[in-house]
Structure formats: C-alpha cells, structure tokens
Amino acid sequence: MRKAWMIAALSGSLCAFGQSEIQEKYPFMHLEANEIKLPGDDDKWDDFLDKLDQLAFEGEGKINVLHMGGSHVQAGTLSQAMRENMQRMSPGLKGGRGFFFPFSLAQTNEPHNFSFTSRADWKGFRCSVSNHDAEWGMSGITTETTDRDATVSLRAYDGENDRYVFSGIRIYHPKRDELFYPVVDSSQFEVDTIFYDERGFTEFRFTKEYQEFTFSLDGKEDAEKFIWQGVQYLDNYPGLSYHAIGVNGASTKSYLRCDDFERNIKSIAPDLVVFGIGINDAYMSEESFKPEEFEARYDTLMDILEEANPDVVFLFLTNNDSYYRRRYANPNAIAVRDVMMKLAKERDAAVWDLFEVMGGMGSVDLWVDSDLARRDRIHFTREGYRMQADLLAYAFERAWLDHIRANR
Template identity: 35%
Template sequence: MQALSSPAQRYIHDYPSYDFIDYEKNQLQYFGTAEPMQGFYQKLDRLVYRGEGQINILHVGGSHIQAGIWSGTIRETLHSLHPGIAAGRGLVFPYRAAKTNTPYDYSVDYGGGWEGCRNVEKNKDCDLGVMGISVTTKRNDAWLKIELKENPIIDYSFTEAIVYHSTDAQSYCFDFPNDPQASIQTFADKGYSKITFTRALDTLHLQVKQTDSLQHYFTCYGFKLENNRSGIYYNAVGVNGADVPAYLRSPNFARDLQASPPDLVIFSIGINDALYPGFSAQAYKENYRELIRRIKTVSPHVAIIFTTNNDSYFKRRYVNPNGEKVKQAMAELSLQYNAAVWDMYSIMGGRGSIDTWVSARLAKTDKLHFSAEGYRVIGGLLASALVQDYEKHILTRARR
C-alpha cells in the first residue's frame, strides 16, 4: 500500500501563494526531542499501511477554533491524504441552542427552550466538560438536532455516537425519533451514553423524555459522531473568548476525554491570554502545565503541538507586543514536554504583519481574527507542516 497520495493529489484546497508568508518557516519545530510525535506517527503508520486502528486528534482553542474553518481545513486535508483514512466527523455541539455561532459544516436546530453556559462566563457555576460549553433545558419536550452538511469528497455519515450529558437521577432521559430502535448504553459515572444506530445517519435528533417524576432537567455537553471504521477523528474544541484558565474551569475536561483518549493534542489557546499589556508569560505557562497535567491523566504519552499566536492589535489601535513572549513561552513548554511548535506568528510575518493580512483580505479589520479565506490558508499551512513532518518520519523509517 502506498503511504500517501502523490503531492499533486494531497490537498483538497488550492491556495494562492502570498509573498508576505514565510513558507520556509512552515514546519514543526522541536526544542526538546520528537519522541512523542514519533509515537503518534507510528500509530499513523499502522493506520496508513495496514488500515488498523482509530486515531483521535484534539484541537483546542478559542474563537479561531469555534468558527470551524481552521480546524475543518486540517480535518478535510488529513482525511483526503489516503483512501480509508477518514473515521468520522468527531466532536460537535448544538451551538445555536446556546445562542452562539456554529461551525460551517453542520447545522443546528432545537426546540423547547435551552440555556447555554460557557467556560468564559466566570459568574456561572457549570460542570462543563471537554467542549467547554453546555446547554440545559427544564422542559420534558425539548429537542436538539444536528445535521451534517453534504461533503462532496468525504462520507461523514455516522452509525454510532457518544452523548455527553447529565446522568443523575434528576436528569431526563432521551431517545432518537429518526431511529427509535437505536441502542443506548449509559455510563453514568463517566458522564456519557454510547449510542449504536441501526443505520448510517447524517442527522442526530435527540428528543428529551421524562420517565420518572424526579426528573426535571437535562444538560447536554456535546456529541461525538462516530462509526466503526478505522481512521482519524479530528476533534475541534473552541469557545469564543476562551483562554487557558477557561478550560481549567471545566471540571470534567479530563473525564470526558476518557471516552476517546487523544493521541495528539494541538493547542491554539493564547490569543485571549496575551491580548493586553499586563500579560504574564509565567502565569501562562503555569496554566498550560496544569491543563497538560489533566490531559496526561488520561493519555500519558500524548503528543502535543503548540501553535503560536497570530500577530494582532489590542483595541484595534495598538500593536500587541506579546506575540514574541507567547512564542518564547511555547518554546520553553516544547522543551519541557518534548512537544512540537508550529510558529504561526513568524510564518505570517511577525510583528505588525496583521496589517498586511488585512490588506490582502485574509484577516478582519479588528486585526485579531482571520477572514474565512485566511482561516483556510492557515489551516492549509498547518496541515502541510504536519504532513511534511510525517513524511520525514516515513523516509527515516524506509532507510532502516
């Protein structure tokens, strides 16, 4: 079996070349050893060469990730690398029920009245999980619906799902009107139910139902759409405005990972940590260390990629001086955890480069977020860097 498709077939998106992007820097850097990433690549070898196993990638961030375009571009690129490498869509959430934006590749509908809670809301006390967001209803006729949009290249239909939800005696039960015979196995101590559908679906329709007078509410923390195929799950977790402490306020973050322990975590949290002049690199690193500690209780040998912040302004008027500080902090964390770093800050041109990206319509005029095309560009760049690093592993393996 060929390891990967030819370079001409590799990427599903064609991107124009921009003279202000430093393509020579578009690579993964290691300030320690590459041992954890090599372990990840060995799992990828088994999948690519023998068609064996499922791989879970977790990409965590703020609004850059909630929008779904950056992570979605990487997902689709990886899933197009080789026949049979796409396992399923992975983590999704009914964002619209929480009155916030939904990723581009699925739609959300709901009924019955839902109240959202996000990990950036410090005044709320919510037992949040890995997705950092929840929706709660007190109505026994409420429902949620997530419909995957058709992908012309990749089949993301699902035959199984994980529902992360409240599981105490006061919580409503649920079923699935579009597949009444679906099997539901609940693991109350782990905070989720495993669903096996009788046929492949592209729509998840959850209907709340009351089966006991004690039941008076239901909280949903997210879904993972699965099937029994080998392949890669690229799971994206993003909450608008989230910094690293926001994910530390999700007490069930690590518990939820037990259902699908990550083999690789991509950290893109930092733009909200370092948005203002009072940024503390030391506190930033300590917060990351605690988050990594929690993840390693579930996946002790997890591989990690840190993505440095994009260049930005604060208050739209002042160049943010903290991009270099975040870059240095991530280099130090890379050394400590033998993690990789993808230096977006330098690749896009360094300090002040956001102005050029705005002029090229790759970034928005808030000088903080990218445009849809900009997110596709950085997604393609990171995917390219990851694939090229894996190809180096393949060449080294072939020489042995």
C-alpha cells in the same frame, strides 16, 4: 510498495500545494519558517507518525486528533479545513466526524458543517464568561432546557452535501435524579444497546448506520432540566477523527473552570492535541501578561490530557500577530511563543510558529490588506483560516514524508 506510492503521493501533494506561488502572491509571509519544530526529544512525535503509518499502510487503528482553542476554532472554518486536509493525506485516514457542540442552541455562532433543530427554549453558558456559572464538560460550553417535552434533531455534513454516517452516538450530559436524560424513539432507530458511561455521556449503539439523529428527554417527576455538554459520532471503521473544541473568548484559565473536562476527555483519549489556546490569555497590556502563570495553566491542561492518554503528543500553534484594543500591536505574542517553545522542549511537544509564518510583528496589517484577516486584527477571514490550515497541513505533510523516508 505502498510506502513508495505514499512517498510519491505526498511529494506530489506538496508540489501541488504551490507554496512558491503563495510566497509570490504574499511576499510578506515567512514561508521558510513553515515547518514543524521539535525543540525537545522527537520520540513521542515519531511514535505518533508510526500510528499514521499503520493506519495509512495497513488500514489498522483509529487516531483521535483534538483541536482546542477559542473563537478561531468555534468558527469552524479552521478546524474543518484541517480535518479535510489531514484526512486527504491518505485514503486510509478518512475517519468519523468526531466531537462537536450545539452552538446554535446556546445562542452563539455555529459552524456551517453541522446543524441542530429544536423548538424548545435553551439557554447557553460559556466558560470564558466570568459571570457565567454552569456545569461545563470538555467543550467549555453548555446549553440547558427546562422543557420536559424538548426534542432535538442533529446532522453533520461531510463536505457540502454529504452527511457523516454513524452507528453509535454519545450525548454528553451530567446524570442525577433532578436532571433529565436523553431517550430515543425505538420506532425511528434500531437500537442495540443504551448505557450511561461514567466519563459523562449516554451512549446509543445501533444495529445499522444513520445520517441523522433525533432524541427527546425523560426523567423523574421532579426532574428540573437537561444540561447538554456535547455530542460525538461513533463508527466501526479505522480512520482519523478530528475533534474540535473551541469557545469564543476561551483561554487556558477558561478550560480549567470546567469540572467535567477531566472525565469527558478520557472518552476521546486523544493521540494528538493541537493547542491553539493563547490569543485570549495574551489579550492585555504587556505589563499585565504573566508568562509564568500562562505556563502553569498550560502545564495543568497537559497533565490532564496525559492522564487520559500517556502517549499523547502535543502540537502548539503560536498566537497569530494581533492588536490589543484595535490600536496597539500586541507584543505578548512573542512571550506566548517563548512559553510554548519552553513547554515543547520540556514535554517533548511540537510547535508550529504561526506568528513567524504570518510575517512576524506587524504582519497582521498586511493580512488585513490582503483580505486574509479581519479589521479587528485578531480574527481571520474564511480565506485566511483556510490559508492557515493549508500552511499547517503543508508543514505536517512534510514532516510525515520525512518520517516515511527515514523508515522505509
């Protein structure tokens, strides 16, 4: 009975999405290509959709989705829209906030759906900046302070006004004698347990739920600084958590610079990884781009993620149509797509062909004219990111609906 209801609900959602209206308004888009492609075996994809079925129909389990990329992800609009779209597919999918990073304390742009406040001085380092040298975790960005008296308050928003609640929190940081570590005021929080996990975080578990967290620092007398690599909310409910990792300018090579990536990622052990890395790898002349090196780096990243969860399934998002140096249409997007299709066939992964859905080579000009992309012809406007998320969610929902129908 619940499956029949879900089929009706998803079918209604797809109809309400109005893809035909989008096609009429933006005739340059190739919406006939708006589908999840499976070049290889579909068993791993079906297994993931079975987990969605169990969560939606039985209310059991937790699903972790990890979205990795560069500035498209750091900006937050795309990943937040995808988080909302996926959690709206069924009431049973609503989950926690997931992993995020204090970008504002690293002096870089921060999504509007969370905030951090601190009076201490902080300094940020990005894995995408060649002359930066730091201890990076899976976020690919760190922020450091030498202020022993530093305090930080943080909150994350669920929609415009509501705040996400949590009964536990993880503060990601390396631990050594010369480094500060996070502590909480027991008069503010009812703490159940505190421990440091070798995957690279201090975990605080509480006896009640909270909407805001504040911590300070402690350490040995000769401790020098605190290195912060990210934060994750925890709760005790079934649901889908959408984690976002994105750093301005990040490429596959950037994430492979992160020494703590491998141990951090085991704390999430994602069930689905949405790969949006590639636009920065391909930002060069056609002669300079080496597809075989790009493929090898992706292979290494996938090996690391499969070690964290052997059952993980990958979804590649091909590069958007873009320009190189604002003057030349970048044909490397086609080479990137070819590599992703090859990897998807070899690793039984899925592909969503954003490049083709946009309209193919030269279509970014039409997205700019329609106020969906910025004039740098690389990034999107907020409306453009939401459009991208809606189109991807449509393709995802259609694939899930087909799966439910085939297994009812």
